Amino acid sequence: MTSSNESAVDIAHVYRGTFVHSTDHTAVEILEDRLLGVDTEGKIAFIGSGQEVDSLSQKWGFEALAVTQLGQYEFFMPGMVDTHIHASQYSYAGTALDLPLLQWLNTYTFPVEACYKDLEFARNVYTHVVKRTLRNGTTTACYFATIHTDASLLLGQIANDFGQRALVGKVCMDTNNFVPHYRETPEESHDETNRFISEMLKKKYPLVRPVVTPRFALSCSAALLGHLGEIAQNNHLHIQSHISETKEEVKLVKELFPDYDSYTDVYHKHNLLTDKTVMAHGCHLTDEELKLFREKGASVAHCPNSNISLCSGMLDARRVLNHKVKLGLGTDVAGGYSPSMLDAVRRTLDTSKALTIQDPQYQTLTFEEVFRLATLGGSQALSLDEHTGNFQVGKDFDALRVNAAMEGGPIDLINHGEGPKVLLEKFLNLGDDRNIAEVYVAGKRVVPFVERP
Ligand SMILES: O=c1[nH]c(=O)c2nc[nH]c2[nH]1
Numbered sequence: 331m332t333s334s335n336e337s338a339v340d341i342a343h344v345y346r347g348t349f350v351h352s353t354d355h356t357a358v359e360i361l362e363d364r365l366l367g368v369d370t371e372g373k374i375a376f377i378g379s380g381q382e383v384d385s386l387s388q389k390w391g392f393e394a395l396a397v398t399q400l401g402q403y404e405f406f407m408p409g410m411v412d413t414h415i416h417a418s419q420y421s422y423a424g425t426a427l428d429l430p431l432l433q434w435l436n437t438y439t440f441p442v443e444a445c446y447k448d449l450e451f452a453r454n455v456y457t458h459v460v461k462r463t464l465r466n467g468t469t470t471a472c473y474f475a476t477i478h479t480d481a482s483l484l485l486g487q488i489a490n491d492f493g494q495r496a497l498v499g500k501v502c503m504d505t506n507n508f509v510p511h512y513r514e515t516p517e518e519s520h521d522e523t524n525r526f527i528s529e530m531l532k533k534k535y536p537l538v539r540p541v542v543t544p545r546f547a548l549s550c551s552a553a554l555l556g557h558l559g560e561i562a563q564n565n566h567l568h569i570q571s572h573i574s575e576t577k578e579e580v581k582l583v584k585e586l587f588p589d590y591d592s593y594t595d596v597y598h599k600h601n602l603l604t605d606k607t608v609m610a611h612g613c614h615l616t617d618e619e620l621k622l623f624r625e626k627g628a629s630v631a632h633c634p635n636s637n638i639s640l641c642s643g644m645l646d647a648r649r650v651l652n653h654k655v656k657l658g659l660g661t662d663v664a665g666g667y668s669p670s671m672l673d674a675v676r677r678t679l680d681t682s683k684a685l686t687i688q689d690p691q692y693q694t695l696t697f698e699e700v701f702r703l704a705t706l707g708g709s710q711a712l713s714l715d716e717h718t719g720n721f722q723v724g725k726d727f728d729a730l731r732v733n734a735a736m737e738g739g740p741i742d743l744i745n746h747g748e749g750p751k752v753l754l755e756k757f758l759n760l761g762d763d764r765n766i767a768e769v770y771v772a773g774k775r776v777v778p779f780v781e782r783p
């Protein structure tokens with residue numbers, strides 16, 4: 331759909347209908363009867379009123395007849411951002427939730443992760459997790475893989491092939507006394523991280539990047555943490571890890587790193603707390619630690635399903651927001667049993683309500699706020715908000731075409747006259763992948779999947 335037009339860019343697609351998104355000022359902004367144009371690079375070129383279709387088509391050089399019109403119960407929302415998911419744990423998602431974190435790691439997680447030496451095993455699980463998350467509306471995922479470089483590179487390739495925006499981390503761990511066959515030497519971890527980063531960057535994937543991934547302080551020697559901080563700093567890379575998920579873990583970190591002010595300080599002193607760092611959980615962070623997060627621009631990935639499933643704790647998300655610490659949501663498969671960000675939205679609301687039950691004065695998160703955490707908040711938590719997170723001209727078009735009334739879907743009744751805000755609320759609380767008619771990443775339709783030879 332290109333022709334001579336006033337502007338320098340060519341328009342590839344134009345959509346007309348309702349757009350629902352978040353801004354810094356408004357948790358849910360509803361844009362009704364808008365025209366949104368996507369250029370050939372997949373970026374949002376313009377947003378205008380539907381009434382102005384003729385003047386906009388002249389200005390931008392598209393055929394008014396080629397505009398895609400959304401239906402009455404349809405809307406576009408930004409793609410969701412899963413700020414913390416273990417792709418490698420997807421094989422046992424939905425099982426093994428009967429132990430606390432550290433026993434859970436030793437009993438279920440490490441033995442399974444050790445299997446990713448086998449690239450065919452890895453290919454099968456990684457293909458399923460990328461497809462499942464995309465189908466459920468995750469346009470951006472921040473993945474943990476395993477310690478295996480080649481399998482981690484394969485995850486990057488699969489995300490790229492299916493068109494998902496992703497940060498992919500080769501896990502680093504040189505300490506594991508319980509399952510000693512699943513660990514690296516400090517030298518291996520350092521060298522393989524460098525190889526992982528350089529091979530990943532060589533691919534020049536448009537939407538997939540490496541992320542430096544120390545598993546957590548209990549799995550890494552101080553020397554390894556120091557090396558990883560240096561690698562991240564020298565290459566301006568993202569960093570992900572876990573922090574203060576359980577009280578037992580916090581206590582052990584204190585014993586293992588007695589010379590540090592706090593768990594957060596352990597990462598900070600090793601240059602691992604930056605404005606490109608996302609730390610999962612943070613249930614037991616102190617105010618002092620949250621202040622350090624804020625100062626450094628580091629973010630928290632709230633993983634409520636996992637926090638409840640492993641009985642780790644309940645993150646007080648309101649406190650994190652009050653500290654002005656960037657906050658996103660994570661499924662944390664497989665400590666969290668669901669790969670769907672809609673589940674993360676619901677568990678975030680449940681946790682907030684449980685905190686209100688404990689203290690009626692507690693300011694419960696609203697569904698609008700949680701919608702923002704799942705979209706714009708997540709993009710900010712991953713420092714990707716220049717590219718994605720909402721419908722702002724110049725950002726990539728990462729979007730879900732939601733049909734709240736999809737035939738055969740889980741939402742039976744929409745009352746006469748209910749507007750887009752109610753459709754959004756119903757979708758967040760009742761919807762599933764049947765309501766997600768299409769998924770776009772950087773302007774490209776990635777769901778429904780195109781059958782490949
Ligand atoms: O929920 C979690 N899942 C993990 O795999 C992990 N590793 C360290 N800490 C962790 N927490």
Ligand SMILES: [Zn+2]
Pocket residue numbers: 414416572610662665
């Ligand atoms: Zn995790």
